[in-house]
Amino acid sequence: MRRKLAAGNWKMNGLGADLAELDRLCAAHPAPNCEMLICPPATLIHRAATLAEGTALRIGGQDCHAATSGAHTGDLSAEMLRDAGATHVITGHSERRADHGETDAIVRAKTEAAIAAGLTAILCLGESLAERESGRTLDVIRAQLSDSLPEDFSGETLVVAYEPVWAIGTGKVASLDQIAEVHVFLRSQLLERLGADGDLIRLLYGGSVKAANAAEIFAVPEVDGALVGGASLTAADFTPIVTALDRA
Numbered sequence: 001m002r003r004k005l006a007a008g009n010w011k012m013n014g015l016g017a018d019l020a021e022l023d024r025l026c027a028a029h030p031a032p033n034c035e036m037l038i039c040p041p042a043t044l045i046h047r048a049a050t051l052a053e054g055t056a057l058r059i060g061g062q063d064c065h066a067a068t069s070g071a072h073t074g075d076l077s078a079e080m081l082r083d084a085g086a087t088h089v090i091t092g093h094s095e096r097r098a099d100h101g102e103t104d105a106i107v108r109a110k111t112e113a114a115i116a117a118g119l120t121a122i123l124c125l126g127e128s129l130a131e132r133e134s135g136r137t138l139d140v141i142r143a144q145l146s147d148s149l150p151e152d153f154s155g156e157t158l159v160v161a162y163e164p165v166w167a168i169g170t171g172k173v174a175s176l177d178q179i180a181e182v183h184v185f186l187r188s189q190l191l192e193r194l195g196a197d198g199d200l201i202r203l204l205y206g207g208s209v210k211a212a213n214a215a216e217i218f219a220v221p222e223v224d225g226a227l228v229g230g231a232s233l234t235a236a237d238f239t240p241i242v243t244a245l246d247r248a
C-alpha cells in the first residue's frame with residue numbers, strides 16, 4: 001500500500017515570517033492519513049524542521065549537489081540538507097533543468113546522492129508544450145525516467161513526480177485523461193524495471209494543483225498525491241489539498 005503524499009514546493013518564496021504558515025498547517029492537520037511535506041527555500045529548512053518537530057509535517061530541500069562536499073560555491077549537499085532537518089529533497093525540477101542546465105545525467109547523480117544521504121528523493125520529469133504538441137510525450141517521459149533514475153531505489157527512497165512543464169505556474173492543468181495516461185505509463189515502466197516492487201513507488205502529479213481541482217486529480221488512477229507550488233505557500237490554500245488527499 002502506497003502512502004499518499006501532499007508535497008509543497010515553496011520555490012524561491014518565503015521569509016522567516018512565513019513560517020507561521022507551517023504552524024497553521026500543523027494545527028490544521030495534527031494526524032493526516034497522508035504524508036505532508038513542505039520544501040521551503042534552503043534558508044528556512046532548519047527553522048522549519050525545528051518548528052515541525054513532533055508534528056506530522058516533514059521538511060524537504062528543493063535541490064542538492066551530487067557531491068558530498070567540496071569546492072562548489074553556493075551549493076548544498078544532500079548530507080547538509082539532512083543535517084539541517086530535511087527528510088526529502090526534490091531533484092530534477094524543470095525549473096532547475098531550465099535555469100541551471102541540469103541534464104538527466106546530473107539529475108540522476110543528484111538523486112543518487114540524496115538517497116545515499118538518507119533522504120527520500122522526489123524525482124521530477126515532464127514534457128514541454130512543444131514535445132506534447134508533437135506527440136512525443138511518452139517518448140520524452142520514457143527517456144527522462146530511464147536516464148535519471150538511480151541504480152538502486154525503493155518505495156522508501158524514491159518518489160516520481162510528473163509535472164508537464166506547460167502546466168507549471170500557468171493555471172493550465174493537464175486534463176484528467178492526460179494525467180492518467182502518463183501515470184499509468186510511468187507505473188508500467190517502473191513495473192518493467194523493478195518487477196512487483198515497481199508498485200511501491202509513489203507517483204505525484206504537479207502543475208497548477210489547487211483546492212478546486214485537487215479531488216478530481218487525486219481520483220485519477222496511479223496518482224498518489226501532488227507536488228504543489230503556488231498553492232502550498234499558505235496554509236489556507238494547502239490545507240484543502242491535504243484534506244482532499246486524505247479523503248481520496
Ligand SMILES: O=C[C@H](O)COP(=O)(O)O
Nearest residue numbers: 009168169207208229230
Ligand atoms: O513544484 C511544483 C510545481 O512546479 C507546480 O507548481 P504550481 O503548482 O505553482 O504550478
